[in-house]
Amino acid sequence: MEDPQHKGYREKGLEVLKRYGVKVWSDVKIETTKGSFEGLILPRSSTEDACHIVIKMKSGYNTGIHVGNITHIRQVGYREGKYKIPEKEFPKNPKKPNVTLLGTGGTIASRLDYTTGAVIPAFSPGELYGAVPELADVCNLTTRKLFGVFSENMGPSQYKELAQEIGKEIGNGAHGIVIGHGTDTMHHTASILSFMVQDSPVPIILVGSQRSSDRPSSDAARNLLNATFAAAHSDIAEVMVCMFGPTSDDYDLLHPGTRVRKMHSSYRSTFRTIGEIPIAMIWPDRVVPLRSYKQRRKDTNVKIDAVYEEKVAILYYYPNMLPDMVDSLVDNGYKGIVIAGTGLGHVNYALNPSLKRAIEKGVAVVMTVQTLWGYVHMNVYDTGRYLLELGVIPCENMLPETAYMKLCWVLGHTTDLEEVRKMMLMPIAGEITPREPHNGYLIYQGGIPEVERFLATYKK
Amino acid sequence: MEDPQHKGYREKGLEVLKRYGVKVWSDVKIETTKGSFEGLILPRSSTEDACHIVIKMKSGYNTGIHVGNITHIRQVGYREGKYKIPEKEFPKNPKKPNVTLLGTGGTIASRLDYTTGAVIPAFSPGELYGAVPELADVCNLTTRKLFGVFSENMGPSQYKELAQEIGKEIGNGAHGIVIGHGTDTMHHTASILSFMVQDSPVPIILVGSQRSSDRPSSDAARNLLNATFAAAHSDIAEVMVCMFGPTSDDYDLLHPGTRVRKMHSSYRSTFRTIGEIPIAMIWPDRVVPLRSYKQRRKDTNVKIDAVYEEKVAILYYYPNMLPDMVDSLVDNGYKGIVIAGTGLGHVNYALNPSLKRAIEKGVAVVMTVQTLWGYVHMNVYDTGRYLLELGVIPCENMLPETAYMKLCWVLGHTTDLEEVRKMMLMPIAGEITPREPHNGYLIYQGGIPEVERFLATYKK
Numbered sequence: 056m057e058d059p060q061h062k063g064y065r066e067k068g069l070e071v072l073k074r075y076g077v078k079v080w081s082d083v084k085i086e087t088t089k090g091s092f093e094g095l096i097l098p099r100s101s102t103e104d105a106c107h108i109v110i111k112m113k114s115g116y117n118t119g120i121h122v123g124n125i126t127h128i129r130q131v132g133y134r135e136g137k138y139k140i141p142e143k144e145f146p147k148n149p150k151k152p153n154v155t156l157l158g159t160g161g162t163i164a165s166r167l168d169y170t171t172g173a174v175i176p177a178f179s180p181g182e183l184y185g186a187v188p189e190l191a192d193v194c195n196l197t198t199r200k201l202f203g204v205f206s207e208n209m210g211p212s213q214y215k216e217l218a219q220e221i222g223k224e225i226g227n228g229a230h231g232i233v234i235g236h237g238t239d240t241m242h243h244t245a246s247i248l249s250f251m252v253q254d255s256p257v258p259i260i261l262v263g264s265q266r267s268s269d270r271p272s273s274d275a276a277r278n279l280l281n282a283t284f285a286a287a288h289s290d291i292a293e294v295m296v297c298m299f300g301p302t303s304d305d306y307d308l309l310h311p312g313t314r315v316r317k318m319h320s321s322y323r324s325t326f327r328t329i330g331e332i333p334i335a336m337i338w339p340d341r342v343v344p345l346r347s348y349k350q351r352r353k354d355t356n357v358k359i360d361a362v363y364e365e366k367v368a369i370l371y372y373y374p375n376m377l378p379d380m381v382d383s384l385v386d387n388g389y390k391g392i393v394i395a396g397t398g399l400g401h402v403n404y405a406l407n408p409s410l411k412r413a414i415e416k417g418v419a420v421v422m423t424v425q426t427l428w429g430y431v432h433m434n435v436y437d438t439g440r441y442l443l444e445l446g447v448i449p450c451e452n453m454l455p456e457t458a459y460m461k462l463c464w465v466l467g468h469t470t471d472l473e474e475v476r477k478m479m480l481m482p483i484a485g486e487i488t489p490r491e492p493h494n495g496y497l498i499y500q501g502g503i504p505e506v507e508r509f510l511a512t513y514k515k
Numbered sequence: 516m517e518d519p520q521h522k523g524y525r526e527k528g529l530e531v532l533k534r535y536g537v538k539v540w541s542d543v544k545i546e547t548t549k550g551s552f553e554g555l556i557l558p559r560s561s562t563e564d565a566c567h568i569v570i571k572m573k574s575g576y577n578t579g580i581h582v583g584n585i586t587h588i589r590q591v592g593y594r595e596g597k598y599k600i601p602e603k604e605f606p607k608n609p610k611k612p613n614v615t616l617l618g619t620g621g622t623i624a625s626r627l628d629y630t631t632g633a634v635i636p637a638f639s640p641g642e643l644y645g646a647v648p649e650l651a652d653v654c655n656l657t658t659r660k661l662f663g664v665f666s667e668n669m670g671p672s673q674y675k676e677l678a679q680e681i682g683k684e685i686g687n688g689a690h691g692i693v694i695g696h697g698t699d700t701m702h703h704t705a706s707i708l709s710f711m712v713q714d715s716p717v718p719i720i721l722v723g724s725q726r727s728s729d730r731p732s733s734d735a736a737r738n739l740l741n742a743t744f745a746a747a748h749s750d751i752a753e754v755m756v757c758m759f760g761p762t763s764d765d766y767d768l769l770h771p772g773t774r775v776r777k778m779h780s781s782y783r784s785t786f787r788t789i790g791e792i793p794i795a796m797i798w799p800d801r802v803v804p805l806r807s808y809k810q811r812r813k814d815t816n817v818k819i820d821a822v823y824e825e826k827v828a829i830l831y832y833y834p835n836m837l838p839d840m841v842d843s844l845v846d847n848g849y850k851g852i853v854i855a856g857t858g859l860g861h862v863n864y865a866l867n868p869s870l871k872r873a874i875e876k877g878v879a880v881v882m883t884v885q886t887l888w889g890y891v892h893m894n895v896y897d898t899g900r901y902l903l904e905l906g907v908i909p910c911e912n913m914l915p916e917t918a919y920m921k922l923c924w925v926l927g928h929t930t931d932l933e934e935v936r937k938m939m940l941m942p943i944a945g946e947i948t949p950r951e952p953h954n955g956y957l958i959y960q961g962g963i964p965e966v967e968r969f970l971a972t973y974k975k
Binding site: 104106107116117118119121205206207208209210211237238239240243244317318319320321322324325327365366368369371372373374375376377379380383384387395396397398399400401402403404405424426427428429430431432434435436437438440441443444455456459496497 | 564566567576577578579581665666667668669670671697698699700703704777778779780781782784785787825826828829831832833834835836837839840843847855856857858859860861862863864865884886887888889890891892894895896897898900901903904915916919956957
């Protein structure tokens with residue numbers, strides 16, 4: 056029987072709450088060996104670990120405090136959170152496009168309970184309408200929760216199911232698909248879906264938030280609204296990520312699924328298109344394309360090709376990498392290795408015999424650059440030429456993450472190394488581009504007044 | 516006996532040159548199964564591979580053509596390269612500072628032979644004076660070639676020797692140290708030297724070039740001149756990287772040794788300070804600091820602490836990473852694992868038992884973020900809390916490459932996991948900083964006129 060006053064706490068955590076006579080929704084001051092913390096004790100789910108008390112601090116951040124460090128807890132108040140969003144029926148308008156929101160886990164949008172600061176996740180159309188009423192101006196919304204996992208736990212079974220479900224929704228006439236996703240591996244999912252779902256007639260847009268909806272700076276509602284608008288109304292029929300654009304609070308960007316990467320652990324503007332410019336800028340009522348794209352069609356035809364080989368690894372090169380790093384992969388039955396090499400696509404010469412053996416045993420070895428920006432060019436130096444000679448496949452400007460996802464997908468089709476080479480080097484979804492635009496590379500922001508004054512006056 | 520007409524060619528390569536009656540410095544048109552190439556046949560060193568003919572194309576790029584693909588070679592001219600730089604004695608001026616240039620491999624500067632387009636490497640003070648005469652205005656230069664390796668082959672023995680030699684040069688009164696280095700792993704070497712060479716009284720500056728000196732756009736002479744100026748005259752006594760700054764042709768930047776990373780495989784502006792602003796901007800006659808730094812001292816005391824544990828690996832997380840990736844490291848005797856996790860420092864739950872076993876066996880496991888920008892925050896989600904519980908060490912905003920180098924160095928001192936934790940989390944050389952400045956994050960360059968017009972007029 057669950058104890059609602061200590062919802063989700065058990066063993067040591069429960070013991071500590073009871074010892075100090077506090078419960079869920081108690082406003083507390085917790086003294087620990089690492090300093091003191093103030094906040095509201097939040098309920099937990101019973102699958103969570105047993106040795107942390109989780110509080111919402113005044114900053115809006117949740118933090119877990121290990122019970123082993125707690126020396127005292129003092130209750131200073133009590134503010135119960137409500138766990139029910141008033142559902143309003145989502146209005147249906149036959150003139151508006153139909154958008155399907157597929158949930159994979161994580162909070163897509165939520166209603167802030169200002170009394171407690173608690174997050175109340177919203178997912179059904181009615182709940183979302185309650186939380187973000189502007190959604191009803193944009194489309195008719197259908198929601199389906201496919202799974203509930205942290206994005207770092209997304210894997211092949213989820214990718215395959217997601218691809219199949221997208222296929223069904225498009226076949227049933229959805230005008231656009233939005234996928235709610237945790238941000239950690241959103242770019243990986245966008246990448247694999249770019250290969251598993253081909254020639255979509257409608258936009259397929261992954262969206263998430265970097266700050267939960269109970270924080271004033273949350274990007275959740277805005278990202279969701281922008282993503283839904285793009286799914287319903289934009290002409291861009293590609294797999295994309297819709298997230299916060301600049302570091303200032305302005306627009307969102309639509310990033311191409313195979314050229315996007317999470318570049319900051321906490322900023323809202325974390326997703327960046329790499330080696331290309333984003334596809335479009337987006338406001339809640341307007342999409343401004345920045346370059347050419349695949350256009351929306353009126354048919355409902357889409358090709359779902361949901362295959363995946365699991366025995367593939369990324370080998371991220373570092374100096375003095377020892378040959379056992381490659382040998383273990385071969386001995387453990389890996390079918391593919393994506394090297395993220397230095398510079399133009401290099402590793403140290405000590406790895407050569409092991410890479411030779413790997414390829415001789417039929418392992419597909421492909422090269423990408425760990426600089427992230429730029430192209431593999433393995434014919435410039437002897438190091439690279441030797442690797443080419445061995446049969447390492449140079450993946451042009453494919454991101455290591457994208458090459459990983461593509462290789463998993465390609466090896467799901469064939470293990471013939473010549474076929475693998477052909478498929479890896481044949482661009483399918485923008486993963487290889489002929490050139491990097493001049494403004495596709497990150498720049499240093501500057502903004503130091505002394506330097507700007509100096510630059511303005513300095514004679515070279 | 517070396518054959519000067521076919522310098523460096525042997526076996527198949529030599530055979531093909533002789534078959535078509537061409538030699539080194541022949542201007543040729545080579546027909547291959549992959550298209551035709553025009554250029555000048557370059558000499559090679561005898562250690563290079565035997566199956567490529569290397570030509571300098573009109574673009575300035577060198578390219579290696581595999582003999583197996585060659586269907587015909589036609590000679591269209593002959594332009595012999597000179598292999599001797601006119602050496603001029605480097606002027607000594609007792610009033611100028613003494614700078615030591617240590618060579619590790621790669622071309623630091625060279626003289627362009629316009630007749631042939633050949634690169635003639637310059638290294639002795641006399642040669643460098645011939646190639647970059649402005650160096651004599653800056654300092655008295657001493658050069659010592661320590662080794663000649665491609666930077667991807669730099670490893671512990673080179674790091675230790677380099678640290679020791681830097682110590683000797685500083686002890687002998689050098690006013691600054693410049694280290695010529697290939698760019699692939701320049702940031703790794705800068706990072707390990709930041710730990711091996713502590714409290715230097717003088718600047719220690721790594722420098723290289725992204726474009727060889729025979730190309731009109733080369734950054735070689737300029738980077739060298741800037742690095743030498745900073746070593747001789749700047750007040751900044753840290754380990755730094757001096758390379759091309761913005762994407763336009765303007766200034767160089769001095770990057771902190773532990774927060775710099777190569778971010779583009781071919782651009783000259785490839786090095787970027789991550790999560791911090793660069794230490795200074797630099798022109799050939801002026802250094803403009805952008806923030807505080809360790810100041811130059813008049814003494815010759817420096818602490819050399821050149822230890823290194825080789826059994827350390829970076830585990831770059833990707834979705835569905837299988838537990839054998841961790842198990843193999845433990846079974847192969849690794850002492851340290853640097854995880855480059857997703858988001859705030861996460862991996863999938865399937866790895867938890869293997870990570871638990873690793874730590875129980877005494878392996879130091881540390882967490883960094885693969886976003887590169889931002890901090891590890893493992894107390895926000897259950898995934899992270901569980902890893903903390905196991906004993907994973909959260910490395911704040913240390914770059915994965917820097918955490919790798921620091922862990923190699925720390926494990927050279929102790930294998931006691933509590934000591935390792937203390938040392939990893941104690942900032943030594945700027946590898947952990949309390950906060951990321953607002954302008955320490957990359958931005959999207961924009962520069963699309965339609966969008967700028969739109970932004971100027973759009974009412975939100």
